[in-house]
Amino acid sequence: MTKLYIDSKQKEGFINPEIYGHFSEHLGRCIYQGIYVGESSEIPNTNGMRNDVVEALKEMKVPVLRWPGGCFADEYHWKDGIGPKSDRKRMVNANWGGVVEDNSFGTHEFFELCEQLGCKTYVNGNVGSGTVQEMNEWVEYMTFDGESPMAGLRKKNGREKPWRVDYFGVGNENWGCGGNMTPQYYANLYRRYQTFVRNYDNENPIFKVCCGANSSDYEWTEEVMKTCAYKAPDHLHCFMDGLSLHYYTLPNGDWQHKGSATDFDESQYYTTLHKTLFMEELVKKHSRIMSKYADEDKVSLIVDEWGCWYDVEPGTNPAFLYQQNTMRDAMVAAINFDIFNHHCKVVRMANIAQIVNVLASVILTEGSDMILTPTYYAFHMYRHHQGADLLHTNLTGNTDVGIKEEEQVPKITQTASVSSDGIINLTITNVSTDQPENVSVSMEGISNFEVIEARILTGKIDEYNIFEDRNVVSETDFNGYTANDGQLSIELPPCSIVLLRIEENK
Template sequence: MAKLYVNEKNKQGHINPEIYGHFAEHLGRCIYEGIYVGEDSPIPNKNGMRTDVVEALKEMRIPLLRWPGGCFADEYHWMDGIGPKENRKKMINTHWGGVVEDNSFGTHEFFELCEQLGCKTYVNGNVGSGTVREMSEWVEYITFDGVSPMADLRKANGHEKPWKIDYFGVGNENWGCGGNMTPEYYANLYRRYQTYVRHYDNSAPIKKVCGGANVADYFWTEGVLKTCYAAPQPPMAHGFMDGLSLHYYVHPEGWEIKGSATDFDEKVWYKTLWKALYMEELINRHGAIMDQYDPEKEVGMIVDEWGCWFTVEPGTNPGFLYQQNTMRDALVAGLSLNIFNKHCDRVKMACIAQMVNVLQSVILTEGEKMILTPTYHVFHQYRHHQDADLVESCITGNSTLDAGEKEYQVPKLQESVSIDKDGIVTITLNNLSTTDSEEVEVAFTELNPSDVSASIVNQEMHAYNTFEEPENVTEEAFTAYEITEKGLKFTIPACSVVAFRVK
């Protein structure tokens, strides 16, 4: 039997809702067909946004959306995506599939979507092929409530009042698709470009995100921080930035091969989960570098691209990155979100890649049909962690698992625990075993549980939803638990994610 000890009196940090953020790039069928179908579509929509997708995301409590990229951001010129749609420029999406981008989804459409979702906005600017003026004028167009050329242009295009930018990313992956820059060169550009991301409304300042490392490129993190923290001027006492990004994708068979989303064995299962758990080492090591410059943790680590990246589904455009989503993805999501929760002192935002029809999506669409993936159901289970306080927890009697390859050992159980403003404790617990259940006893420090509810996402490891069987994997009520004087007792099934709400 494993024991989960919860000290609900020891709060260890605040879990920003933005940790549960999402990412929508102009890539494949994420924006077009997945989110935006146009006002004249027979698919039910509001101002062009799919009603079914919007409602599902609201139910999942999406807190933040990042747009327009990704690699696409550093080739995106925002003026191409405003004004009458028939006059907008068409271009080739050179990064993703070589298809025509007609710019019918642009700035106005993005903010319309976020308003419908009720979520915060994260706009990614163009450093790789854009100018300081272009970025400055975009911020002015979006946020300035006064008389100026860009504010007047916004009004002429039908939106009298400005919108709010919550986060602004100054470039994306500038070590690679965003310009193949050195860390020092990018950092100096960052210092320059961010200067012109103006706070036109001082009551709602924009939080600026600096482009951080790819996976374990600690040299990049060190180089960027060294340059950006060289004698910062007040009031930018924390190095001209509010956040530093980190990108990490799980490729079970490596970057070149990646591996199938649905056809894998037990060895690949554990290898995938081991690689997902590597996120914790990345946070610790990049965080240690950040601590040298920012010991008070005023700069957030922004993991704004994470998730599984497999070989595309057979017969689909390789540049569209469309993949299925199994219980393996559900466990990767559960593990990753628990890690972010437990490092909420440094991790202030994370965006799974991507929201619809691309990589580890929470939603898949096909024409008028829509299905929720196993990953969606895990995000729905975890939604109560948003804006709660992380509390101390640990598991004893936890065994390790592998499939004959000791290099890829993983713990059987993994958890995180929080308490919200109403005093309700949320426990999210993963069983990584493909075959074996585990008896669990939960012990609280003082809490005597009186009101308990729980849900579970559980199926065999290859299970996924299709448009013919949309509820093969779903979130269901979990009632097989016993309330004890100071906790709970239950058996967590193999290959499952369980969430408890305890009062």
């Protein structure tokens, strides 16, 4: 039997809501058809944004949205996407299939979407093919409340008051598609560019994100931190607020043959989870390097691209990165959530790639139809941890499961937090393909409580929703627990995520 000890009074860190962030890029059908259909579309919309998608994302409680890329960000010139749509420049999306980008979704549309979602904004600037002036003018256009050429242009285009830019990324993957730069070259370029990401609103300063490493490129982190955030004997000189990290789970570990999203066996399932767990090593090692040059409250880790990357669905455009999403992906999401939560003192934000119709998306659309994926339900169940305090836990008796001895993974993973209203949120996952698990939970600091909400997501490892049957996998009520004398006993089915919300009786 697995035993979980929760100390309801010992808080170990604040779980920033942005840990449950999302990423939208001008790639395939993510923006166009997935989120934005235009004001004249027959698909119900508000100012061009699909009503069904927006409502589903609001229910999931999206805290922050990253845009316009991704690789697209470093070829995006923002002035092409403002003003009357009929006058906007058309361009070829060279990164993603060579399709024509008509720029009908631009700066104004992005902020409209975020206002409808009620989420924070994360804008990614162009370093790879852009200029300092271009970035400076974009920030002025978006955030300056006064008399200036860019503020005047914004007003001319219909927006009187400035928007709030919560996060700004200075470039994206500049070690690769963003310019194939060396860390030393990018670091010096970053110092220059970030200077002109000005804080016109001192009460709401922009959180500046420096381009960090690809997976385990620790040299990149070392060199960039050394140049952009360093401890001197008597002070800290810091040009950044956050450093990004990108890591994708590749089941086969091969970018050319990544593996099918739906056609996999039990061994491949465990291999995928094992590769996902590498995220914890990355967080620990990169943050250890970062701590040499800046305290954790000065520079945070921003995991702004993560998730599973498979071969595209048969018959679809290879450059559109459209893939299905199974219970395996929900397990991957839960593992990552728990890693981020337990390292919440370091990880301030994480953005799954991507929000609709691309890679590990939470929503798939087809014309006017829409389905929710298993990963959507994982986000929905974990949403209660947003803005809560992580509680101290101790898990004993946890066993490893898997086919290959070298790729076994812990059977149970969990997060316990307490919300500002005193409700304890427990999410607990059993990743086993075929073994249920009884978990005994002891609650330190609470002698009398009741479970006020209990939900479960479960299914076979390769099950997924389709447009013809959208409820193959869905979140439902859970009654597989008992609560007596300050103790909880939970019977976890195989391949399941359970949410329990617990309130003390006073």
